Amino acid sequence: MTVASTRKLAVEEIRKDFPILATTARGRPLVYLDNAATTLKPKSVVEAVQRHLLLGASNVHRGVHYLSEKATADFEASREKVRSFINAREKAEIIFTAGTTAGINLVAHSYGSLLKAGDEIIISAMEHHSNIVPWQMLCERQGLTLRVAPVNDRGELDLTALEQLINQKTRLVAIVAVSNALGTINPIKHIIDLAHSHDVPVLLDAAQAVAHISLDVQALDVDFLAFSSHKLFGPTGLGVLYGRRELLDRMPPFLGGGDMIRSVTFAKTTYADLPAKFEAGTPHIAGVIGLGAAIDYVNHVGLAAIAAAEDELLHYGTRCLSEIPGLRMIGTAEHKTSILGFVLDDIHPHDIGTLLDQEGIAIRAGHHCTQPLMDRFGVPATARASLAFYNTKSEIDTLVQAILKVQRLFA
């Protein structure tokens, strides 16, 4: 693992922690610019997962033997790492899920079951489908109404419009902390304070935020926060839902099964305490242990240093791309993370993605699971280069040259 100061990262050293960065794609050196889709995994994460699977594989919580006790201790140690990483009050408020999507669905089902016809949920126009569809399904099931706060041409949330949407019937504001399509960093503390001044709880979709900005759930005073391990350099198929205890205690379980019960008879089942109440079935044990290693890695490199390095890349990339004639940036908010969304005149983003792939460059092209946002910007799709702290300016130069080549091909 690489030691780095909080001021300047030793990127070439850091890149050695991610062996995939030294590989090729289509015969060219890999340029991985699809970090918003999933982040790469450092060796320490893979080693932690491998150690568990090869030498410690066992089920958690129920065992009476050595291996099970060890797996349980490692699993719970990771929960503590997550608690500390987002500064939750207690471990019981950290629920392991299958990902951000699963966490939001849990809240939509469980907290949602406490709501009634006529109640309202507010989201924004820049939400990922996973923070739209679960609420639409809840609205259909129970007769609620979904309200959508608009975004401006730069891709910033209209806070005045958001405030006007809050009324006596509002039961939740569910908002993305950082947009995966635009990179916009929303003023989450302001939004939470605003909603709380009307006694409305807030759910943050932190899928894109968690690897880029420090999230302190107590300082934010947020009620729910969901993120995915795989966007924080950890394994896929795993996520975290933070919930404020007062709310989680009032909410019924979502999935029923093993591990979430206190006692079962055919007459009546009583439920376990938090967090087990929301963790039915055998969890993703290896994944949780890997996520713990990912958090250790991020803490070691330092989130502040990561953010500073990515900010520098973002500004360099924005400047370089903006100079390309016929390129329009989609997402030009004043406060952004390292996402470069763009379209080219007369060239479909899928063609851009396919041709860049021939150069060994991995970007994403499509609607990014934000179809309503694409409609808002009047485009069917965008090309998206998303950067992480292990990327370099020279990789951005390669991207720019490849885009110019695409334009020449289509000229």
Ligand SMILES: Cc1ncc(COP(=O)(O)O)c(C=O)c1O
């Ligand atoms: C902003 C945002 N929310 C939610 C999700 C869903 O995450 P997952 O597919 O890991 O559940 C994503 C994934 O891209 C995302 O970018």
